[in-house]
Amino acid sequence: MKKNIIIALIATILVSCSLETDNYPGALEGMWHLRSMRHTSSTGQITTTDFSHDRIYWLFQGKLLQLEDKSGTHTSILYRFKQIDGKLELTEPYIYDRQNGDRPLTDESYLRLFGIQSFTPTYTVSFNRKNLELSTDSVRLTFIKF
Template sequence: MKKTIYAIILSAVLAACSLHSSDNGKLDGYWSLRQVDTLSSGVSVDYSGQRVFWAFQADLMQSEDMPTRMQFVYRFSHAKDTVAVTEPYLSDRTLGDGKVTEDKWFADINRHGINSLQDSFFVERLTGDRMVLRDKMLRLHFEKY
């Protein structure tokens, strides 16, 4: 009798939960921005001490820099060798989530390696622990955190 009750409860819980799995493969997870290369000049900047992170899950991407505690949330798509980020929003519980415009918070997302409100990156490398993305201006080197 107890086993039947437990089975019913478990079935009800599983039916009530909507399980959503992500199919982003090696892209999913928490990434630390380690180096930024400017393509036009060839200059590389060590970002390992800047503590800038990107996180991917389902169709959302979050970027954050720990010194300023600024967090942004984006929609993203990942197809083959391209990652596209769109619709950036400031993630702030006290001020409310505000849509990023070129006038508002745009300079802050630039510090995170995003150069436009709709940025597209070519995936140069994506392994279990390393990722290199390139857009029109920058090459971003990440390490899985």
């Protein structure tokens, strides 16, 4: 009986540890300053946007990504994210509003302020300790660790 209780306790601890570390952002954890966006249109036209003087940050923690304009001009956005095999999947965008309750984002154009082109993008991730690059077929976002 005592042996079964110990086994059950160990199993519970292992499961709870797995839940806490599932989707751990690892080296993505923390605050990243958006520096630039390179966009290739469907016609092949390339546009580069310099964000280096803007105060646009992506903050990764646990399973959430917060997109924040530190100048206070724009409302923050929350995303759920997953990292799988060198890919970063963003899902479920919400307007961040703790006082009135977060609500689903319905205006996709608002995301462009943060360098995002669609509601649920999937990026290829390339990074080291100080630099991060997220890319799709048409967009490349570059960040520096803050």
